[in-house]
Amino acid sequence: MADDSCDIFISGGGVAGLAAAAVFGAAGLSVTVADPAPPVTDAGSDGADLRTTAFLRPARDLLVEAGLWARLEADATPLKVMRIVDAGGARTVPRVSRDFDAATIGEPAFGWNLPNWLLRRELAARLDELPGVDFRPGVGFRGLLARDDAALVTLSDGARLRARLVVGADGRDSPVREASGIGVRRVRYGQKAVVFAVTHSRPHDGVSTEVHRDGGPFTLVPLPDRDGLPCSSVVWMVRGPEAARLMALGEAAFAAEATDRSAGALGPLTPVGRRQAWPIVSQMANALTARRVALVAEAAHVVPPIGAQGLNMSLEDVSTLRDLALARPEGLGEREMLDAYARRRHPEIAARLAGVDLLNRASMAGAPPLTALRAAGLAALHDVRPVRQALMRLGLGALGRR
Numbered sequence: 001m002a003d004d005s006c007d008i009f010i011s012g013g014g015v016a017g018l019a020a021a022a023v024f025g026a027a028g029l030s031v032t033v034a035d036p037a038p039p040v041t042d043a044g045s046d047g048a049d050l051r052t053t054a055f056l057r058p059a060r061d062l063l064v065e066a067g068l069w070a071r072l073e074a075d076a077t078p079l080k081v082m083r084i085v086d087a088g089g090a091r092t093v094p095r096v097s098r099d100f101d102a103a104t105i106g107e108p109a110f111g112w113n114l115p116n117w118l119l120r121r122e123l124a125a126r127l128d129e130l131p132g133v134d135f136r137p138g139v140g141f142r143g144l145l146a147r148d149d150a151a152l153v154t155l156s157d158g159a160r161l162r163a164r165l166v167v168g169a170d171g172r173d174s175p176v177r178e179a180s181g182i183g184v185r186r187v188r189y190g191q192k193a194v195v196f197a198v199t200h201s202r203p204h205d206g207v208s209t210e211v212h213r214d215g216g217p218f219t220l221v222p223l224p225d226r227d228g229l230p231c232s233s234v235v236w237m238v239r240g241p242e243a244a245r246l247m248a249l250g251e252a253a254f255a256a257e258a259t260d261r262s263a264g265a266l267g268p269l270t271p272v273g274r275r276q277a278w279p280i281v282s283q284m285a286n287a288l289t290a291r292r293v294a295l296v297a298e299a300a301h302v303v304p305p306i307g308a309q310g311l312n313m314s315l316e317d318v319s320t321l322r323d324l325a326l327a328r329p330e331g332l333g334e335r336e337m338l339d340a341y342a343r344r345r346h347p348e349i350a351a352r353l354a355g356v357d358l359l360n361r362a363s364m365a366g367a368p369p370l371t372a373l374r375a376a377g378l379a380a381l382h383d384v385r386p387v388r389q390a391l392m393r394l395g396l397g398a399l400g401r402r
């Protein structure tokens with residue numbers, strides 16, 4: 001017998017799982033969300049996630065609907081222009097630089113950038129306001145018995161729950177995915193993303209800059225001023241051994257290398273705070289659903305951090321599930337709903353994975369003929385107006401149909 005019951009059980013209280021709980025809770029569904037690791041909600045604490053997330057417009061709209069945006073807006077930095085620079089020549093200087101300006105397609109911004117630790121803080125606070133949401137930090141998913149009418153979930157503290165739908169939002173090694181017998185296809189690039197924040201004397205003016213040379217892109221994403229100076233977050237993708245070398249450098253040497261690799265985009269860079277290294281893979285679950293189970297976010301798909309796709313795709317998973325749940329509440333978690341979820345999400349996820357994989361491989365290239373091809377390709381894609389505009393709309397509409 002179950003101790004408790006709910007409409008939806010979410011395994012995983014990362015950014016995606018917490019956001020899913022807020023979205024489902026705001027839609028009037030009863031939700032239990034569990035995570036063995038309580039959220040770390042300030043930048044200075046051990047285990048804080050120092051990445052930032054650029055939310056594209058459809059994701060921002062979903063945060064508005066879930067009552068989250070009002071909490072986040074003041075800390076969100078708008079990204080008005082995406083500047084792509086190829087610096088793949090003999091020296092690290094721009095050879096080709098092109099701006100994709102949101103204003104040219106009538107949008108105020110491409111996206112809004114927010115620190116992940118702050119997202120966790122505000123997401124957890126929002127869950128406290130939602131009477132239908134039961135957040136259990138410090139407790140993990142342990143087992144699942146899926147039946148035709150509901151799933152029986154066992155938690156690490158021995159509690160048992162009956163849920164009509166189980167959402168696996170428990171990360172790239174998802175225990176729910178494993179318990180459902182779903183495998184994954186994983187591509188390893190031998191790359192890591194070194195993540196840190198920098199201040200700089202030159203203002204960023206809302207421009208997000210991606211500099212390509214070899215090993216992967218070096219991306220500067222605007223943040224609010226820090227200590228009275230313009231500030232950006234950096235994602236620097238490099239091959240594994242290079243990441244280890246960069247992580248071990250002293251402050252001054254690291255600052256000098258970061259400035260050089262940025263091709264002078266914002267003048268001298270001064271790293272502030274800690275550095276983190278994140279492994280880069282591309283991964284897709286062999287199925288998005290099993291009986292009474294739907295996988296979302298990194299449990300379903302992982303992409304390299306290029307073009308701000310990862311969490312944005314995850315929020316589209318969540319909004320698709322919410323829309324299907326509300327369209328036919330009596331069918332929550334049934335085969336028909338789960339099939340509809342897979343039909344809507346699978347082609348979109350597969351296409352995004354293939355696109356980001358291609359961009360990553362192009363960015364990793366260091367051989368002169370390949371980098372010359374990349375520079376020419378960038379100019380060609382930008383300089384033909386309809387192609388440029390179509391690409392920008394594709395980027396903005398990463399969450400497609402909303």
Ligand SMILES: Cc1cc2nc3c(=O)[nH]c(=O)nc-3n(C[C@H](O)[C@H](O)[C@H](O)COP(=O)(O)OP(=O)(O)OC[C@H]3O[C@@H](n4cnc5c(N)ncnc54)[C@H](O)[C@@H]3O)c2cc1C
Pocket residue numbers: 011012013014015016017034035036037051052053054055139140141142169170171172175193195235278296297298299305308309310311312313314
């Ligand atoms: C360097 C970098 C930069 C990025 N930048 C962007 C960006 O700008 N825009 C964007 O859209 N995306 C971005 N992404 C992707 C984004 O950060 C991820 O998609 C997102 O953080 C992953 O969220 P998640 O909740 O799926 O996984 P996770 O954060 O891994 O969360 C999974 C949770 O599941 C929990 N868990 C594990 N086991 C259990 C269990 N037994 N029971 C319950 N819970 C369990 C874990 O404790 C964890 O809290 C970036 C990624 C990287 C690496």
